Amino acid sequence: MAAWTHREKRGSHEMRLSEGRAAADRDRSTITICRGCCCGSEVLHPGIDHSDLLEHLRERARDVARVRTAECLLACGEANVVVISPGKSAREVGVRPVWVRRVFSREINVALVDWVSSGGPGVAPPPEVLRSRLFVPLPLAAKMLHS
Numbered sequence: 001m002a003a004w005t006h007r008e009k010r011g012s013h014e015m016r017l018s019e020g021r022a023a024a025d026r027d028r029s030t031i032t033i034c035r036g037c038c039c040g041s042e043v044l045h046p047g048i049d050h051s052d053l054l055e056h057l058r059e060r061a062r063d064v065a066r067v068r069t070a071e072c073l074l075a076c077g078e079a080n081v082v083v084i085s086p087g088k089s090a091r092e093v094g095v096r097p098v099w100v101r102r103v104f105s106r107e108i109n110v111a112l113v114d115w116v117s118s119g120g121p122g123v124a125p126p127p128e129v130l131r132s133r134l135f136v137p138l139p140l141a142a143k144m145l146h147s
Contacts, residue, residue: 027087029065029116031057033103036072038079045080048104053080056106060113073099075137080104082112086121095122100133108133 033054034040040050058067065084075081078101086095098121100112111127118124126134 027089029087029090029120030085031061031065031067031112031116032073032083032085033057033067033069034073034075034079034081034083035069036076038076039073039081041079045104048080050080053103053106053109057109057112060109061116064113065116073137075099075101075135078102078135078137084112084116084121090120090122093122097121098126099135099137100130101135102133 035050035054038044040054042048042050054069061067073081073083078099080101080103082100082103083097084100085091085097100108103109103112108129111129115121115124115126115130
């Protein structure tokens with residue numbers, strides 16, 4: 001009986017740890033990389049090793065942000081597109097996702113991750129190399145004008 005009780009307590013402790021990690025993960029920024037019809041296309045962007053850039057970004061951001069891919073972010077004219085979405089606590093105070101265009105190099109990946117590491121959108125200013133790459137996609141811009 002004592003062993004069962006010990007396991008039960010241990011399991012409860014592990015569950016609390018797991019819930020704590022999940023909560024911390026929700027508070028991390030998410031970096032979404034478009035990999036649909038235009039972004040990540042060797043045909044449209046010859047000479048760019050898209051797989052290498054994605055792996056590099058995942059490796060650099062491992063301890064900083066979640067990295068995921070999306071089939072299409074509907075900003076094809078700006079390819080390669082990355083969206084940095086703030087974590088839960090930043091969203092709760094009004095910080096919105098930031099769109100970045102023409103992400104074609106490891107240098108840009110490093111700047112993205114460094115920005116997120118220093119607080120990211122709504123907390124820290126974007127690095128100089130990213131400033132000209134920030135944009136609001138047309139469908140979102142139109143929606144913002146009408147609201």
